[in-house]
Amino acid sequence: MSEIDLSPLKPAIQSFVPLGRSGLLPALHAAQKIYGWLPQEVAAEVGKSLRVPLADVHGVIEFYSLFYNEPVGRKIIRVCTDPACGLKGADGLLERLCRHHNVEPGETTPDLTLTIEPSPCLGLCEQAPAVWTMDDGQWMIGDGVMESHRPPSAVYGLIRELTANCGNGTTTLEKYGEYAAYKKALTMTPDEVIAETDKASGLVGRGGAAFPTGIKWGSAAKIQSDQKYIVCNADESEPGTFKDRVLLLDDPHRTIEGMCIAAYAIGADKGYIYIRGEYPYIVPVLENALDEARAAGYLGKHFDIEIRVGAGAYICGEETALFESLEGKRGFPRVKPPFPTTSGLFGKPTVINNVETLCNLPLIISKGSAEYRKLGTEMSPGPKLFCVSGDVEKPGLYEVPFGVTLRELLNLSGGVANGKELKAVLFGGAAGAFATSEHLDVKLTFEDLRAVGLPLGSGVVMVFDETRELRDVLKRLGKFFAHESCGKCYPCQMGTQRQMEILDRLAAGDFREGDSACLQDVGWTMTDASLCGLGQTAGSAVLSAMKAFPELFVER
Amino acid sequence: MAITLFMDGKEITAEENHTLLEAARENGIDIPTICFHEATTANALCRICMVEVEGMRTLQPACIVRAANQMKVQTRSERVIRARRTILEMLASTMDLSESSEIQKMMSEYGADVNRFPDAHRRESEVKDDNPMYVRDYSKCLLCWRCVQVCADDVQYTFAINFSGRGFETQIATFYDRAIPETSCVLCGQCVAVCPTGALKPKREFLLEQGMTPQQIGVLNSGRKKRK
Numbered sequence: 001m002s003e004i005d006l007s008p009l010k011p012a013i014q015s016f017v018p019l020g021r022s023g024l025l026p027a028l029h030a031a032q033k034i035y036g037w038l039p040q041e042v043a044a045e046v047g048k049s050l051r052v053p054l055a056d057v058h059g060v061i062e063f064y065s066l067f068y069n070e071p072v073g074r075k076i077i078r079v080c081t082d083p084a085c086g087l088k089g090a091d092g093l094l095e096r097l098c099r100h101h102n103v104e105p106g107e108t109t110p111d112l113t114l115t116i117e118p119s120p121c122l123g124l125c126e127q128a129p130a131v132w133t134m135d136d137g138q139w140m141i142g143d144g145v146m147e148s149h150r151p152p153s154a155v156y157g158l159i160r161e162l163t164a165n166c167g168n169g170t171t172t173l174e175k176y177g178e179y180a181a182y183k184k185a186l187t188m189t190p191d192e193v194i195a196e197t198d199k200a201s202g203l204v205g206r207g208g209a210a211f212p213t214g215i216k217w218g219s220a221a222k223i224q225s226d227q228k229y230i231v232c233n234a235d236e237s238e239p240g241t242f243k244d245r246v247l248l249l250d251d252p253h254r255t256i257e258g259m260c261i262a263a264y265a266i267g268a269d270k271g272y273i274y275i276r277g278e279y280p281y282i283v284p285v286l287e288n289a290l291d292e293a294r295a296a297g298y299l300g301k302h303f304d305i306e307i308r309v310g311a312g313a314y315i316c317g318e319e320t321a322l323f324e325s326l327e328g329k330r331g332f333p334r335v336k337p338p339f340p341t342t343s344g345l346f347g348k349p350t351v352i353n354n355v356e357t358l359c360n361l362p363l364i365i366s367k368g369s370a371e372y373r374k375l376g377t378e379m380s381p382g383p384k385l386f387c388v389s390g391d392v393e394k395p396g397l398y399e400v401p402f403g404v405t406l407r408e409l410l411n412l413s414g415g416v417a418n419g420k421e422l423k424a425v426l427f428g429g430a431a432g433a434f435a436t437s438e439h440l441d442v443k444l445t446f447e448d449l450r451a452v453g454l455p456l457g458s459g460v461v462m463v464f465d466e467t468r469e470l471r472d473v474l475k476r477l478g479k480f481f482a483h484e485s486c487g488k489c490y491p492c493q494m495g496t497q498r499q500m501e502i503l504d505r506l507a508a509g510d511f512r513e514g515d516s517a518c519l520q521d522v523g524w525t526m527t528d529a530s531l532c533g534l535g536q537t538a539g540s541a542v543l544s545a546m547k548a549f550p551e552l553f554v555e556r
Numbered sequence: 557m558a559i560t561l562f563m564d565g566k567e568i569t570a571e572e573n574h575t576l577l578e579a580a581r582e583n584g585i586d587i588p589t590i591c592f593h594e595a596t597t598a599n600a601l602c603r604i605c606m607v608e609v610e611g612m613r614t615l616q617p618a619c620i621v622r623a624a625n626q627m628k629v630q631t632r633s634e635r636v637i638r639a640r641r642t643i644l645e646m647l648a649s650t651m652d653l654s655e656s657s658e659i660q661k662m663m664s665e666y667g668a669d670v671n672r673f674p675d676a677h678r679r680e681s682e683v684k685d686d687n688p689m690y691v692r693d694y695s696k697c698l699l700c701w702r703c704v705q706v707c708a709d710d711v712q713y714t715f716a717i718n719f720s721g722r723g724f725e726t727q728i729a730t731f732y733d734r735a736i737p738e739t740s741c742v743l744c745g746q747c748v749a750v751c752p753t754g755a756l757k758p759k760r761e762f763l764l765e766q767g768m769t770p771q772q773i774g775v776l777n778s779g780r781k782k783r784k
Binding site: 040043044053054055056057058059062063069313330335482483484485486487488489490491493494495496497498501518521522524525527528529530531536 | 599600601602603604606614615617620635638639641642643645646647649650672673675676677698699708715716717718719720721722723724725726729730731732739740
């Protein structure tokens with residue numbers, strides 16, 4: 001083993017030492033920035049400094065895709081190969097890049113200058129095919145032709161409430177204006193703020209699970225505790241989803257103000273923004289916004305916020321897995337109960353909300369719930385963001401009131417690209433379900449979608465035209481879940497693998513008797529018996545495809 | 557305090573705070589388990605003890621869900637049997653169950669087809685024979701987590717093992733896969749004692765299976781002993 005100079009490590013991880021185990025991910029990020037990967041001696045030193053058992057340090061490094069326990073190139077090119085990018089030639093791009101640099105996908109050049117990897121969804125679906133390059137700590141975002149330090153925002157729609165400040169670069173505090181809604185909230189009692197958020201506004205979570213925000217807040221508020229937390233879930237990783245990226249990059253203060261309101265409502269004095277590791281370009285934007293908010297006196301006295309960066313694990317978007325990750329552990333979801341509102345981060349009452357959910361709060365409080373309800377429907381009030389990608393003329397982030405139909409949304413985005421007919425729409429992301437042209441007049445609300453068995457999820461609308469091979473889409477979804485299963489519970493750990501294997505075969509034209517029955521058993525077992533939401537939805541798209549397109553599963 | 561609930565239509569009583577698994581066992585109702593062990597924190601990983609609880613959207617793990625008054629539980633409904641059978645079939649296609657007699661018994665009870673997934677990728681690995689006390693054959697490991705738990709804060713506080721990989725590729729591992737003597741392992745044997753599948757095995761038992769005689773093993777060991 002070659003000698004490794006540990007002297008730059010100690011100062012780099014110094015500030016994380018007092019955090020103990022919770023400082024493990026930040027310390028490993030800092031260490032990897034120095035060495036490019038995490039050699040044994042470095043991992044051991046981090047473990048000793050933070051007092052984390054070495055086997056656990058190794059377990060954490062092994063869990064997260066963006067931590068490397070063997071040498072990688074100083075430059076790493078990651079090409080997204082998930083469905084939206086797959087439609088736009090991601091496979092060919094990956095192959096060309098590899099051929100050009102004479103390296104196999106997932107491999108590193110012998111001189112350790114370059115690694116090229118296929119990657120799960122990078123949250124850049126409207127710019128497909130997406131490529132994320134890290135070069136000696138500097139990032140570039142592109143599509144294989146053009147590269148920039150910051151992805152452009154394509155924001156459209158019928159209304160601009162949540163996205164009022166999106167589409168023109170980052171909105172500074174000066175441009176955002178004072179936190180008027182937060183100031184107004186401070187003139188109300190916490191109970192009044194919760195009541196306004198609860199039934200009055202009808203706000204439900206926008207991360208995918210659609211849990212009523214007010215109920216969550218109410219149960220955390222009524223618990224007596226020396227410490228409570230607000231966590232902003234910015235681990236946006238659902239294939240097809242990129243709304244939180246745009247909201248945070250273009251208008252960070254809306255999320256921060258939302259967190260301030262939430263903190264006041266439940267009595268929390270500490271907040272975390274957990275952002276996925278694939279969004280490094282948002283971190284300095286957020287840091288700057290937090291500094292502005294501190295200087296203006298919104299943060300720092302009664303409530304402050306810390307940013308934590310994930311390291312490549314879709315499962316960490318699951319709330320309890322996210323807590324585990326914040327605590328410096330492998331991102332295994334916990335059994336529930338206890339629920340986060342009673343025992344969440346560090347065992348304390350915690351409210352965890354998605355970015356878009358938090359962005360609704362300044363609207364609700366400043367307008368008042370009655371005015372807020374003028375948008376949307378009775379059961380699904382307010383504005384909603386849809387991430388439109390795939391075969392449409394104008395992919396992008398669309399803000400509309402709840403209640404527009406799928407047809408209206410597709411018309412807004414210019415319709416199916418190149419004048420083709422619609423074959424299918426993947427709704428709600430990889431964990432979602434397929435819609436067909438039969439569903440064009442379904443209103444995009446929780447209640448209308450539920451009635452036809454479609455999940456709203458995180459607002460993904462991924463469009464496939466008549467020429468697309470859906471078996472290829474299913475294969476990519478299967479690969480995604482097998483790659484992202486944490487491995488904790490058996491149905492998902494083995495089910496995602498078996499599902500992927502069968503979908504791979506079907507995509508290759510190798511059909512066997514019993515494939516459908518196997519996919520049904522595996523899919524329903526994952527749905528019915530998995531420990532967390534990932535496993536419970538890992539078979540969802542496949543099961544919906546079996547219903548909508550049964551011909552895909554039998555020999556042509 | 558005793559409460560009343562219904563299991564498979566039968567009215568039973570159970571202690572409040574007891575899990576559905578405890579309630580079932582106290583009343584002679586069989587719910588199978590794999591990862592569950594009295595000495596370790598129940599993590600509800602294997603999902604073989606799933607039961608149907610009226611009013612719940614998904615099946616519930618009997619090892620951790622508490623019995624509640626008037627709860628209606630089905631331990632052998634169609635949904636339950638489908639999940640158990642499929643999990644068993646996936647296990648059979650993943651790992652070496654040759655020394656897991658209990659699971660083999662379950663497989664026949666639930667009519668699980670060992671060849672349900674014929675060309676499936678299996679978790680296979682070389683036997684790790686790197687210390688004088690036990691061998692590790694992770695081809696037989698079904699990831700019940702018991703060894704990791706007893707090594708950590710459930711029993712021994714040694715923290716010699718954790719996991720490598722993720723998802724299907726998860727494996728029990730030491731720090732950077734170092735040999736056991738290079739880790740914090742104190743050879744307490746707790747992990748071997750709780751392993752349900754023969755993945756962890758005392759070295760002596762392993763050597764006997766390899767065809768060595770007790771005398772030959774004695775010779776092997778005598779070189780290591782230093783008595784004064």
